[in-house]
Amino acid sequence: MLDATQASKNVASVRDLKVHFQSKRGVVHAVDGVSFDIRDGETLGLVGETGCGKSVTGRSFLRLLPVPPGILAGGVVSFRPHGPCAVCEGAGCADCTNTGRRASGDQPIDLLSISSENMRRIRGDRIAMIFQDPGKALNPTLTIGAQMSEVFLQHRSAELLERASLPPDTSGAVRRFAAQEPRFGDGLILKFPPKRGQRAKLQVALNQMVTEALAETQVPNPVKLMDRFPHELSGGMRQRVMIAQALACNPDLLIADEPTTALDVTVEARILELIRALQQRRKTSVLYISHDLSLVRRICDRVAVMYAGRIVEIGTTEDVFANPRHPYTRGLMAAVPTAGTARGKLAAIRGTVPELVDPPSACRFAGRCPYETAACRRNDPSLLPVAGDHSVACFIDHPTGSQVAPSFERVTE
Amino acid sequence: MSEITDSNFDKTAVRDTAFRVRMRRFFGVLQRLTSNPTTVVGLVLIALMLAMAIFAPWITEANTPDAYQMPRDWGAVRKPPGTPGHWLGTTNEGGDVFYGVIWGSRTSLQLSLYVVGSTMVIGTIIGSVAGLVGGWVDEVLMRIVDVFLSIPELIFALAIAAVLGPSFTNIIIALAMVIWVKYARIMRAQVIQIKQNDYVDAARVIGDSKLNIYLKDILPNAVTPVTVQATLDMGNVVLIGATLSFIGLSEAGIAEWGVLVSEGQAGIASGRWWASTFPGLMIFLWALAFNLVGDGLRDALDPRIEGR
Numbered sequence: 001m002l003d004a005t006q007a008s009k010n011v012a013s014v015r016d017l018k019v020h021f022q023s024k025r026g027v028v029h030a031v032d033g034v035s036f037d038i039r040d041g042e043t044l045g046l047v048g049e050t051g052c053g054k055s056v057t058g059r060s061f062l063r064l065l066p067v068p069p070g071i072l073a074g075g076v077v078s079f080r081p082h083g084p085c086a087v088c089e090g091a092g093c094a095d096c097t098n099t100g101r102r103a104s105g106d107q108p109i110d111l112l113s114i115s116s117e118n119m120r121r122i123r124g125d126r127i128a129m130i131f132q133d134p135g136k137a138l139n140p141t142l143t144i145g146a147q148m149s150e151v152f153l154q155h156r157s158a159e160l161l162e163r164a165s166l167p168p169d170t171s172g173a174v175r176r177f178a179a180q181e182p183r184f185g186d187g188l189i190l191k192f193p194p195k196r197g198q199r200a201k202l203q204v205a206l207n208q209m210v211t212e213a214l215a216e217t218q219v220p221n222p223v224k225l226m227d228r229f230p231h232e233l234s235g236g237m238r239q240r241v242m243i244a245q246a247l248a249c250n251p252d253l254l255i256a257d258e259p260t261t262a263l264d265v266t267v268e269a270r271i272l273e274l275i276r277a278l279q280q281r282r283k284t285s286v287l288y289i290s291h292d293l294s295l296v297r298r299i300c301d302r303v304a305v306m307y308a309g310r311i312v313e314i315g316t317t318e319d320v321f322a323n324p325r326h327p328y329t330r331g332l333m334a335a336v337p338t339a340g341t342a343r344g345k346l347a348a349i350r351g352t353v354p355e356l357v358d359p360p361s362a363c364r365f366a367g368r369c370p371y372e373t374a375a376c377r378r379n380d381p382s383l384l385p386v387a388g389d390h391s392v393a394c395f396i397d398h399p400t401g402s403q404v405a406p407s408f409e410r411v412t413e
Numbered sequence: 414m415s416e417i418t419d420s421n422f423d424k425t426a427v428r429d430t431a432f433r434v435r436m437r438r439f440f441g442v443l444q445r446l447t448s449n450p451t452t453v454v455g456l457v458l459i460a461l462m463l464a465m466a467i468f469a470p471w472i473t474e475a476n477t478p479d480a481y482q483m484p485r486d487w488g489a490v491r492k493p494p495g496t497p498g499h500w501l502g503t504t505n506e507g508g509d510v511f512y513g514v515i516w517g518s519r520t521s522l523q524l525s526l527y528v529v530g531s532t533m534v535i536g537t538i539i540g541s542v543a544g545l546v547g548g549w550v551d552e553v554l555m556r557i558v559d560v561f562l563s564i565p566e567l568i569f570a571l572a573i574a575a576v577l578g579p580s581f582t583n584i585i586i587a588l589a590m591v592i593w594v595k596y597a598r599i600m601r602a603q604v605i606q607i608k609q610n611d612y613v614d615a616a617r618v619i620g621d622s623k624l625n626i627y628l629k630d631i632l633p634n635a636v637t638p639v640t641v642q643a644t645l646d647m648g649n650v651v652l653i654g655a656t657l658s659f660i661g662l663s664e665a666g667i668a669e670w671g672v673l674v675s676e677g678q679a680g681i682a683s684g685r686w687w688a689s690t691f692p693g694l695m696i697f698l699w700a701l702a703f704n705l706v707g708d709g710l711r712d713a714l715d716p717r718i719e720g721r
Binding site: 062064120121122123124125128129131132133136137138139140141142143150151154155180181182227242245 | 433434610611612614615616617618619620621622625628629630633634
């Protein structure tokens, strides 16, 4: 499917991902055969309207689907976890194209089939996620410091012990504290000498790591912030905390699920700048899920447009915005109001999004499409390249597309 | 970044931070609690009755051999309040009403602590399991809870206590068996609601284990209604317990408010109001105090008004 050189540039590849939801009226094909790559260090924008399956796609990277009623009906999400570059130890050199990190194994792993224990190791460490509403994504009963600590305790206990100048083979309650595997009675053991001092050292080391992570997101006075509870912070500050937590372990892939939707516009711009700056410095790949075209155009290297559980068009931001090929993409762009749009003349795509319960074998956009032909109602167009990096799933560009196997392996439940 | 060694780090700084945060929380809740006058009344009443229970042996000399048995002064039966040595009067059998009132607070405290403490733990565990595991486990546990809830509390407790035989310990057991279902229900509803929150997903996203997510994200956010219910039950349990004692499911002669009301009620018609009134008043005050505080606590612990 992919040649070796191209594969080595992808941090993750999604192939024919299908996520279904069991509902009372039938099986909802929320994500129905989605394939795309996320390349090393790029920002891929995933655009689409509400309910098109973009969030579900993003969440499937972390296997964060409600099961039941969610069903992973098929597909592969392969991911190549990276580690610090062996040559330069993370400083950046020619060998690792100045990123300071390198794929740790040649063999990508399938995120959908690995054990939950392995999944846990990847979550927060190699793949991180920022949520839409930072007000809801922070535990109201924990301080920012305690909350930020979790990620280090979970993935960086070795570094923690080292910073606290404790031997790496420390065992017992102290070790369990550093690795966050508390056992009944550990709290008591750590309250009294001789373990009390070690516990305090770990806490200082932990606070240090948290402060450093928070400082990266340019929050004023990170030390003071650690004692705060989420409700005492503004939305922008909370999102900065979320970003700090997400990027704390220097992940290879960051999934940003509409991270600025809940924020007001001025804060939004600063948060975007921050994500952009951190990403460029660390060469993290970002999957940016959004419904805001102008925003995606501003920050993404490539764009994938989703419609009704499918990717209908994917390409570099320049290509897609300068030369949109799919009628849906064109409709979306026409719908963006500009300064020249007359009052009361907002463009819209006619019709509504189709039901995704047991969809027929036809183009999902048929019925709303101004260029609809008979072929569109009988066959399902595949995503095929039109030029270089630009692919589109439409019969306009691929008149022969009807001969392409109409929507492979449909699962029928 | 420098290495942390024994010499260069400030232990007090660490301790202070955690301590300060905890104190801030505690005083925040306390402040909101005390800003409500009715809650303050409840708190004062509870404080007084707790003091009564704690200092009972110093207020009136303990009866021997069993302090929870009413002392009998056969030389002074049916004395009205104000009688020297028996300033709240005596019962038909020469029991000192004042002694009963004071030591009855101990019995009541025992009753409510044992019942509420055990049911809270059992209910929380069962409710959490049902909410977290879901599926048929939830189904089975909740149908059992339904069976328990389908019988009125008092009648059910009465039946169990009657089967077990008349004793104060059996009243505790009977009440615990009846009340745990409430906590299981509350906890299950809480867990199901809280586990859908984004912050639980966020904890999963950073790779937290299930146990950690339960202990740090779900449980602390779920306990508020359980705490409130427990406070209310501290009062209600005494009310039901007194009812059971009143109809004779407790040992006769025990220093318990319900038993005393029962002993005294025969004399009310003949004008000896005191033997029933004072213990009855205590039951009323006890239930009132915990209900007032429970209501106040509900408001004070509401995370939505936190920080206002």
